[in-house]
Amino acid sequence: METYLVGGAVRDELLGLEVKDRDWVVVGATPEEMLKQGFKQVGADFPVFLHPDTREEYALARTERKAGRGYHGFAVYSAPDVTLEDDLKRRDLTINAMARSTSGELIDPFNGKADIKARQLRHVSEAFAEDPLRILRTARFAARLAPMGFRVADSTMTLMRQMTASGEVDHLVPERVWQEIQRALHENDPGTFFEVLQASDALSVLAPELSAPPTLASALRSLNCACARDADTATRFAVLLAHLPETRASQRAQALKAPNDCQDLARLASRLAPQLHEQSDTGMTEQGILTLLDEADVWRRPERFVRLLTALTCLQPGQYGTAITLLQESANAASEVNARELMAQGHKGKALGEAIRQERLRRIAGLIPKHPH
Missing domain, CATH: 3.30.460.10 (Beta Polymerase, domain 2)
Structure with missing residues (x-):
């Protein structure tokens, strides 16, 4: 023994x-x-x-x-x-x-x-081809070791493409795929994971919506931004999918069996991104801002709103800075509206709801001049 x-x-x-x-x-x-x-x-x-x-x-x-x-x-x-x-x-x-x-x-x-010295990720034997999960594991090791100069050996990449072509990747269960994605999102260079999946043709099977080169490039730029901000899993996942239309982002998040908080944030970010883009172009108004805050449900989910702002910031790094700052300040100001004070003034029922809304609008409007378009 x-x-x-x-x-x-x-x-x-x-x-x-x-x-x-x-x-x-x-x-x-x-x-x-x-x-x-x-x-x-x-x-x-x-x-x-x-x-x-x-x-x-x-x-x-x-x-x-x-x-x-x-x-x-x-x-x-x-x-x-x-x-x-x-x-x-x-x-x-x-x-x-x-x-x-x-x-x-x-x-x-x-x-x-010798492969460590040559910075190569190489398969041990042809038995590698028997387990499609090894494509994801190899991509994840590439993401971990990319900063040290490692890359997937050409022979291994060829084998991985053959595995994808043979239909092996179709048999992966979503739970295991998600497990590898979740780990990969926190490796040293998460973008490399998706680049290796793309190069092995596996991305077009596992997340075809991301596999068009322009979409993938945008998604990985956003992912790099989220990683630089040390964002959590849900935020990193959201920025990957938020470049897609809401329905497609939601369907892919569901198909990957991502946890509820990850699905939720991806769906929300992809829904609100076009609205933020439009408002940034046309000029932010108190009504537009309040609509965004309502849709984000900042009143009941303030922690999620913080993650959402990080995701939206990273969708177009450097473009939405002023708008994001205004959204954050507006959320802070509008959240301080005190319903009890308004009730003491005689507002109740539907009238109370409208009074809260008007007070929130008033406070947001007071912030807008500080951030000219």
Whole structure:
């Protein structure tokens, strides 16, 4: 029974990055032996165990054989006769297919160290083509490592295009696609993720609305702006889709099974962007501003409104600055209208609603001269 540190920890150590998670592979052991040593089994599909003290993951060496379409179509084989090289060979990229023995020796049967030096993301074997999720994982690693000069190897890009053409990408379940997108949105260079998907033809399957080059270019400019502002997931996702008409943005967000807050902000940003554009061109009025604030429901959702303003700012970086400032100041002023004071003046029912509206308009109008068009 032998234990090896594998995958990301070995890769990150060679890259000089902080090692966050350590995964281990155990060769020559059975589940019974692991349980006897106090490990706790997790995961029903294949034998993975938690160390009794460190809680780190120890997986028995295993191989996988394609047995169906898509991400789930695999039969897993794990037994004491599976070698370390067998286990490493089933991994996606050479930089993730290295191991280190307990004595410190690097085991690198697929030249991952050389690919790190050459800054290449290269597939380990033709088995890469059996799992379409690996296209998204490769794109995500490209997004993470792009600032260090990494790019997808030509042979791997060719293979990914072949996978897309064969229809493998059509079998990805939306939940897994969303998981990869969500992670990618917070990588070092999220735009690279979508560029790799575009280059592998997978974007036209997963989000065809974004795949036209001008649309993608605009979306990625906005995404870079949102990342520079350290925006949250919902805002980053919203700016990607907000260049689309509201219906198409809403449909794509739904199809990707994005969480409700992400769908909601994407829909709202794509609906209000044209209105903001029009008002910026023609000159902001108190009625126009109040309509935007009402549609954004700033009165009940002030936190969402802050995210919305970031998204709208990033749709046309540098163009809407004055309008956004005016919207923010208008929201602050209009939100301070006190319904109780108006009730004390005798307003009630529909008249109270109209009085609130008129007072909000009055306060917004007072701000407009400070921001001439």
